[in-house]
Amino acid sequence: MNIQPIFDRPNNRPVLIAGPCSAETEEQVLQTARELAQLGYVDLFRAGIWKPRTRPGEFEGIGTVGLGWLRKVKEETGMKTTTEVANTQHVFEALKYGIDVLWLGARTTVNPFSVQEVADALKGVDIPVIVKNPVNPDLKLWLGAVERIYNAGIRRIAVIHRGFSHHGETSYRNVPRWQIPIELRRLFPDLQIICDNSHICGRRDTLLDIAQRALDLNYDGLMTEVHPRPDEAWSDAAQQITPAQYGDLVSHLKLRQLSSDDPEYVHNLEHLRHEIDEIDEELLNLLGRRMQLAEGIGRYKNATTSPSSKPTAGRRSWTAASPKARIKA
Ligand code: PEP
Ligand code: MN
Numbered sequence: 377m378n379i380q381p382i383f384d385r386p387n388n389r390p391v392l393i394a395g396p397c398s399a400e401t402e403e404q405v406l407q408t409a410r411e412l413a414q415l416g417y418v419d420l421f422r423a424g425i426w427k428p429r430t431r432p433g434e435f436e437g438i439g440t441v442g443l444g445w446l447r448k449v450k451e452e453t454g455m456k457t458t459t460e461v462a463n464t465q466h467v468f469e470a471l472k473y474g475i476d477v478l479w480l481g482a483r484t485t486v487n488p489f490s491v492q493e494v495a496d497a498l499k500g501v502d503i504p505v506i507v508k509n510p511v512n513p514d515l516k517l518w519l520g521a522v523e524r525i526y527n528a529g530i531r532r533i534a535v536i537h538r539g540f541s542h543h544g545e546t547s548y549r550n551v552p553r554w555q556i557p558i559e560l561r562r563l564f565p566d567l568q569i570i571c572d573n574s575h576i577c578g579r580r581d582t583l584l585d586i587a588q589r590a591l592d593l594n595y596d597g598l599m600t601e602v603h604p605r606p607d608e609a610w611s612d613a614a615q616q617i618t619p620a621q622y623g624d625l626v627s628h629l630k631l632r633q634l635s636s637d638d639p640e641y642v643h644n645l646e647h648l649r650h651e652i653d654e655i656d657e658e659l660l661n662l663l664g665r666r667m668q669l670a671e672g673i674g675r676y677k678n679a680t681t682s683p684s685s686k687p688t689a690g691r692r693s694w695t696a697a698s699p700k701a702r703i704k705a
Pocket of ligand 1: 397398424427428480481482483508538572575
């Protein structure tokens with residue numbers, strides 16, 4: 377594949393993408409944009425217009441009217457804009473309103489039908505596209521989405537690492553599994569990688585740590601959710617920060633001098649360290665769960681062997697003569 381970079385990075389400076397999880401009101405979008413523009417270094421303003429929510433009843437996005445607000449952001453502040461698209465209509469509307477960069481969300485990347493629909497809508501259009509990782513840790517699915525977009529003729533493609541769904545206790549909202557994006561970069565060194573620290577962390581206090589890890593792993597940039605009043609946000613309130621807090625986060629980032637000239641060596645070392653951290657965390661969680669289960673077994677045995685509560689349940693076996701299941705009329 378002949379993938380082209382989306383972003384220029386003079387002096388290896390990280391690409392900074394910031395803005396609210398969702399566009400909620402014109403005032404909220406413009407206030408965020410004005411305050412971010414004042415920082416002077418935000419490359420791309422993000423805001424979700426159509427929100428794929430895990431469960432119905434949550435805020436599902438303001439829709440097309442919000443695209444007009446993003447157009448105003450660009451006119452007023454000069455910042456370029458980006459939003460998530462998940463179907464043909466989203467693509468057409470976003471293009472109509474002059475959105476500069478499109479992104480595919482994790483719940484879209486996971487579905488080849490949806491990715492193909494977006495790719496088909498993009499045929500003959502020259503616009504940069506960023507592909508988020510799928511919700512599940514499947515490198516092929518992620519790559520497949522990049523390939524579908526590429527096959528539609530798009531050449532400026534990047535990826536966003538936003539972590540992966542995980543069952544059980546973890547301090548992350550989406551566990552990073554750094555080895556997956558690192559493997560992607562090994563396969564396609566030209567693909568720029570952005571870390572979405574907001575969706576990995578799901579909380580504010582760890583955003584800097586994850587952002588710094590990403591930069592230490594030579595990521596090309598960060599995507600971070602910023603809201604003027606984070607606690608009142610209509611989506612992802614717990615992970616959003618104010619523009620001032622964002623400025624503070626960026627000011628603490630360090631572009632480290634790598635100790636070896638061999639990027640492969642550095643990558644692999646970091647990769648292994650992060651993998652150990654993740655395994656340590658999983659081990660602690662598993663041990664905690666094991667202890668709980670062991671206690672549960674003890675309680676269950678005590679209860680079922682007491683004279684007053686003998687277990688009575690038995691099992692009936694299934695035979696071919698058992699009645700068939702029927703679809704209800
Ligand atoms: C988002 O960026 O607000 C979003 C919905 O992200 P993801 O697709 O990573 O869940
Ligand atoms: Mn979000």
